[in-house]
Amino acid sequence: MTDVTDVTDVLAPPAPGTGLDELPDLHRSPDAAGHGPQDGHAGHGHDEHGPTGILKWLTSTDHKVIGMSYMITSIVMFYFAGIMALFIRLQLSSPHSSLLTFGQYNELFTMHGSLMLYLFAGPFAFGGLANYVVPLQIGAPDMAFPRLNALSYWLYLTGSITMMMGFGVAGGAASFGWVAYAPLSSATSSPGIGGDVWIMALVLTGFSAIFTGVNLVATIFYLRAPGMTMFRMPIFTWNMLVTGILILIAFPVLTSGLIMLFCDRHFGTHIFTVGGCHLVTGAVTQTCGSPLLWQNLFWFFGHPEVYILALPFFGIVTEVLPVFSRKPVFGYKGMVFATMAIAALSTGVWAHHMFTTGAVLLPFFSFLSLLIAVPTGIKFFNWIGTMWHGQLIFTTPMLFSIGFLLAFLMGGVTGIMLASPPIDFATHDTYFVVAHFHQVLVGTAVFAGFAGFYYWYPKMFGRLLNDTLGKWHFWLLFVGFWVTFMPQYVVGLKGMPRRVASYPSNLGWQSYNVVSTIGAFIIAFSFGIMLWNLWAAWRKPVPAGDNPWDAHTLEWFTTSPPPHHNYTHLPPIRSERPTWDYNHPDSVAVPHGLAAEAAHRARQKEPVA
Amino acid sequence: MVGTALLLAGCKVPNFGEYPGATTQGKTENHLWQLFFIAGLVVGGFVLLLILWAVFRYRRKSEEMPKQTQYHTLMEITYTVVPILIVVGLFVFTVLAENNVDATPPDPGATITVHAFQWGWEFEYPGGPGSGCANPGSPTANQNDCVKVIGQTTQNPTMVIPTGTEVQINLNSLDVLHGFYVPQFNFSRYASPGYTTSFDFNALHTGDFRGQCTQLCGLYHSLMFFNVKAVTQSKFATWLHAQQALVKSHPSSVPKLPSGVSTGSSTNSSSNNQGGDLYGD
Amino acid sequence: MRVEAIILLFLGVFFGIVGIVYWFWSYEDAGTAMLVGTSALGFLPGSYYMFWHRRMGHRVEDRTDASIAEGAGDINSFPGSSIWPFVLGMGAFLTLLSLVFGIWLILPGISLILSAAIGVTAESRRGGHV
Ligand code: HEM
Ligand SMILES: [Cu+2]
Ligand SMILES: [Cu+2]
Secondary structure: OOOOOOOOHHHOOOOOOOOOOOOOOOOOOHHHOOOOOHHHHHOOOOOOOOOOHHHHHHHEOOHHHHHHHHHHHHHHHHHHHHHHHHHHHHHHOOOOOOOOOHHHHHHHHHHHHHHHHHHHHHHHHHHHHHHHHHHHHOOOOOOOOHHHHHHHHHHHHHHHHHHHHHHHOOOOOOOOOOOOOOOOOOOOOOOOHHHHHHHHHHHHHHHHHHHHHHHHHHHHHHOOOOOOOHHHOOHHHHHHHHHHHHHHHHHHHHHHHHHHHHHHHHOOOOOOOOOOOEEEEOOEEEEOOOHHHHHHHHHHHHHHHHHHOOHHHHHHHHHHHHHHHOOOOOOHHHHHHHHHHHHHHHOOOHHHHOHHHOOOOHHHHHHHHHHOHHHHHHHHHHHHHHHOOOOEOOOHHHHHHHHHHHHHHHHHHHHHHHOOHHHHHHHOOEHHHHHHHHHHHHHHHHHHHHHHHHHHHHHHHOEOOOHHHHHHHHHHHHHHHHHHHHHHHHHHHOOOEOOOOOOOOOOOOHHHHHHHHHHHHHHHHHHHHHHHHHHHHHHOOOEOOOOOOOOOOHHHOOOOOOOOOOOOOOOOOOOOOHHHHHHOOOOOOEOOOHHHHHHHHHHOOOOOO | OHHHHHHHHHHHOOOOOOOOOOEHHHHHHHHHHHHHHHHHHHHHHHHHHHHHHHHHHOEOOOOOOOOOEOOOHHHHHHHHHHHHHHHHHHHHHHHHHHHHHHOOOOOOOEEEEEEEEOOEEEEEEOOOOOOOOOOOOOOOOOHHHOEEEEEEOOOOOEEEEEEOOEEEEEEEEOOOOEEEEEHHHOEEEEEOOOOOEEEEEEEOOOEEEEEEEOOOOOOOHHHOEEEEEEEOHHHHHHHHHHHHHHHHHOHHHOOOOOOOOOOOOOOOOOOOOOOOOOOOO | OHHHHHHHHHHHHHHHHHHHHHHHHHOOHHHHHHHHHHHHHHHHHHHHHHHHHHHHOOOHHHOOOOOHHHHOOOOOOOOOEOOHHHHHHHHHHHHHHHHHHOHHHHHHHHHHHHHHHHHHHHHHHHOOOO
């Protein structure tokens, strides 16, 4: 690997695509001057006079420190939620287990779901990885609003603490499921402050997410390095931009819904509960307040949320696959448009979670839901196209990404089934759905999420993780994953509802559940190995170097870990692979079109080693 | 109708783990399921093979730099257009099946009003001629004249229905959301407070079917079972007449909702007994 | 700014259309309101960015041929560190908890929020460190 110490434009390789996508030199208006993080910061890029120790952590506004705090907190939440899942699975390994009471069981799956979705998957992606990686990928010195970024983290942390406080309060934690359906979540049906604590936790983390969304969008719009046009941004950054916009669409709806729910619980309103005012029309007394309204609001947030949890992870996979195939991402523009299409469609499908209410417009929601399969399919084929004719290197992140492809394929196919209302009628709220959403969510948040973790770990810590242990982690997770969730499809089709703490013993459901529980423990074991790996890397550091994977994007150009304001020098940015272009001046991407390809072939006459 | 014919051609196809459907509606759903399953198998299998091929065929064999291909316009158009066609096809079959499953034709052979509550079910049938309950669930029905079956948690109520005719169910809840689910009918529907939803069953044969609540409804959600007993139409008529006579002669025999459950769906109330495991074992 | 603006305007158009179709098909008010709101969320910033694009043309980060050196100069002042986000976060935390555990918590909560507001303003005036 080229070790770059000093880069100037003079050293730069011939710009790929010269003469193809060059714009005429537009005159630069004075307003635009002064954009560009580079030299302006080289002189005072180090925060040497800043505080140290715990105070450093409390006061840091560096996106890298904040990103890392996010990541550590969210992984801790993941382990907590995982332990809860083990208890749930143990309870279900026999039909009438007395391990947990019904009440405890309801608390556990509610908290498991809430932790996994609100406190792990999302924050890990857009608070952790994106916070760390996006400014680096676009050559920015920090996020656009560093103090707001820090505030996001503190709201997230206090929100997480608030959520966990549920277990300590009288009456126990919230037990109305992660969707808090009204009127079960009302004060009459769920008294006790567990529910209130849950609401406040989500208000805090909701604001945290909104601030992060603002920050991501502003950073990507305003802080790109010169030459880093929108259509040269790495796909991960693109996906985080779209995720940021989705956050801004979805989270305000959740937060306002939660505030209304809190009013229902404490201030006597009846927004989501039937009751309160009585409209007398003729002889009929109608009542106000609508449980359906909660479902509409919740899922208007909830379905985009599902994609807020998916797009970042699609982005990770789109970074990892090309690097370890040693090729550019196939169909870059198609990838970008597919991301936008998924995001746009995902905001119009919320009521596919409400098919069985008998009160929604079935064809509208089912058509838009089915349509999401198209851009998702485009992504799949692009991922496969990226690997096609490549030289695949099966490092740990690559294995996790392939695991994602297989897991998400299965979850996606069953998702298409569920988008068809009659099939949803037959399977809604059964273990079929539990299996479906776990295959999707574990595929994204766990397989792709930890692909990103293994991929960027060397950049963050300047150390390598042990690849053998990483592979053990992957293979155990992979086996455990299928063992856990495949039997759930079967038992779901046999009619086992979700969220049950016990089930009849004469229906032959137990064997499937036992297998599923065994699988869950295999998954747990695999994450034990990850801890071991982290510990080993901490005890015996193996230096990573700046660019251990021979990767493509800008973040691999700077040191590992990067300096305070990220870059002292930048290579010229002439494609979405500036680092690769710099290191492999003769292996530029084959651009669009046949003529361009012929020109490329002529240039390729002399192959490089 | 073309769709139905095509679907019927799938009769000999396996059920892929699902129930064949004990009602006409459930059967239609099952055919749709078969179609989606096969489509999923074909498309998913194809993509799976591509992935596996890429993974095994293109693992690194040399240091040679692979060609840096980035676009292939024709290919990209193909894999945009073909999925759109597949999806539109699936949507058409979905709508056909949905219209069948969701239809509630007038003049059903029987009408049953179902109230779900924490944690049990109430099934209401009309009272006999002359009683104040011809149409249970309507505001004018005299509840004391209706034929009712009520059961909660450990004693599962049984809903008796006739076969070979449309049975209309009018469903709502007296407190929180519940889910009315009969696995062998391949059907479920939320029971919600605030509005009543209607759907039809047309049982294909006699038999006993288990039903269960699917929507989380609090502490004893796991125990909200019921049974559906499908009998011939004459048996059903005999049973209903006997019940109606019983209501007339012994009004006190009409079962009552447990205390704490409100009878109207206008308010939320519930007993919040924080008990433990009902099984006690 | 052009691509950025177009993305947002596209959002506005798309949700406008979906919202209209949804309304005339279902007459369901909650969903329609949210779709229209989303449409506005696209149009408002989208037209703002389009306005700025018209005024300032292509910035260095919008030009495919821009060299790194062209971007030289200070972009922004980035605070190296600040205690106030933490203080504000704790203030928000206590304030929200006061609604659950007792209204007295609002006193420390609001005071933390206020001191953070004052602190961060003063810090910005000074220019922060780094
Ligand atoms: C890694 C291993 C995992 C195991 C073994 C596991 C297991 C379970 C189990 C047993 C349930 C309860 C099902 C029920 O009673 O209905 C559940 C529910 C749930 N899980 Fe997981 N889970 C895992 C990972 C995840 C991940 C990664 C996510 C999300 C990112 C997730 C999200 C959820 C959600 C949303 C629910 C539903 C909670 C509710 O019903 O309110 N799980 N999981
Ligand atoms: Cu959804
Ligand atoms: Cu229930």
